[in-house]
Amino acid sequence: SIEQYDVIVIGSGGAGLAAAINAHDLGAKVVIVERMPTLGGNTIKASVGMNAAETRYQEEKGIHDSKVCFYEETLKGGKYKNDPALLQQFVEKAPDAITWLAQQGITLSDITITGGMSIDRTHRPADRSAVGAFLISGLVKNLNQRHIEVLLDTKAEQIEYHQGKVTGLRVVDEYGESRILQTKAIIVATGGFSANTKMVEHYRPELAGFVTTNHKGATGSGITLLQALGAATVDMAEIQIHPTVEQHSAYLISESIRGGGAILVSQAGDRFCNEMETRDKVSAKIIGLPEHSAWIVFDEQVRSQNKAADEYLAKGFVIQGEGINDLALQIAMDPAALTRTLTTFNQAVRQQHDPQFGRTTALRHPLEQGPFYAIKIAPGVHHTMGGVAITTRAQVLDTQHEPLNGIWAAGEVVGGIHGANRIGGNAVADIIIFGLLAGEQAATWVKTA
Ligand code: ADP
Incomplete structure (x- = not known):
């Protein structure tokens, strides 16, 4: 037929x-x-x-x-x-x-x-x-x-x-x-x-070895189909790495966690950027850390207002501590450093002014309500x-x-x-x-x- x-x-x-x-x-x-x-x-x-x-x-x-x-x-x-x-x-x-x-x-x-x-x-x-x-x-x-x-x-x-x-x-x-x-x-x-490693590496050799958040079907075959007919392409080397990807599962940790008020903390226990900067900038800051990875840290109030957080808990991505010290110890971070970082950030939220990193958005509420949570993340190839x-x-x-x-x-x-x-x-x-x-x-x- x-x-x-x-x-x-x-x-x-x-x-x-x-x-x-x-x-x-x-x-x-x-x-x-x-x-x-x-x-x-x-x-x-x-x-x-x-x-x-x-x-x-x-x-x-x-x-x-x-x-x-x-x-x-x-x-x-x-x-x-x-x-x-x-x-x-x-x-x-x-x-x-x-x-x-x-x-x-x-x-x-x-x-x-x-x-x-x-x-x-x-x-x-x-x-x-x-x-x-x-x-x-x-x-x-x-x-x-x-x-x-x-x-x-x-x-x-x-x-x-x-x-x-x-x-x-x-x-x-x-x-x-x-x-x-x-x-x-x-x-x-x-x-x-994003899932076509060869194609990604062809346009951006330095992205070799990065995990991808994408499904297997993201191979770019449509581009090849159209190029065969003479179609033009633009910006092929512009490949986005997303800053917050859980590395074992290559699962993306949504920007809505930061948008809900979470911060990014280095292994040393410090904030290191305006978390609400664009993805390229935040990714570059994480790659620049000695560990090339960081922690998303948030409290019970952020969790309770974000469905995605519960999904991450269920998937086993989240380390949880009743208090700040407790959380810090579990992720091998200096408790005094994390406490200081949260105190400083909470002050920025109260003043709606972040003199350290100039974050102006998603200063939602002080992170002070236990339990406290952390997810380990690093960048991954996300969007072409x-x-x-x-x-x-x-x-x-x-x-x-x-x-x-x-x-x-x-x-x-x-x-x-x-x-x-x-x-x-x-x-x-x-x-x-x-x-x-x-x-x-x-x-x-x-x-x-
Ligand atoms: P968008 O966000 O632009 O809609 P998605 O990645 O969500 O793109 O969806 C694209 C879909 O196209 C995927 O399900 C993928 O498996 C499918 N796809 C890719 N190449 C082909 C192909 N050559 N033939 C049929 N389906 C394809």
């Missing part, structure tokens, strides 16, 4: 699912092709939330924010390397993406903050749980309600593109059988390449900012800056939006915003093609 579709979406992370649902709702016959045996990609691991400025949830909470400020801070965090037009589109469409999710029953009404931002604009589930699993389960529910077809264990191998036209997609199934699915339009939403070049309407560009007819891309496979450093909470925003856009563009184009 001939398998014929209007739009094929490659990848079932947040970008692919949003694209598929939107294209379907605009009348297209859609199929999702996913190489892994499960849906959700690396998105399912996303922890902290989704950034957006000027949303109704911020308004309800009396948070005064502006798109201009969101734009400026993302640009500064990205070291002014971000593509201005893509960033403009991103910031502009972010509140609509929050609204679209809410309309699908995926409400992100609680708000926190991440490194590099000055205002609470990271939207997350009302129960403050991790955003990724919540998002994927909500999107999959919507997928099922619409009976959108999904091919699992099916890898996209080659886009059939002849004389400037897409004719199909060559896929290989779990038994190694190859076949062609017919289509006129393809959306590539295959994610980044680079990827294929697209237009502001998510169409893939070739090396001559000409759009490839019938081909869109969205999510981490795309480069340019985040510049040299992605801000926490901006990846989830990116995948929903550009996933929706790619879905809309492909479905609309198919009607006229």
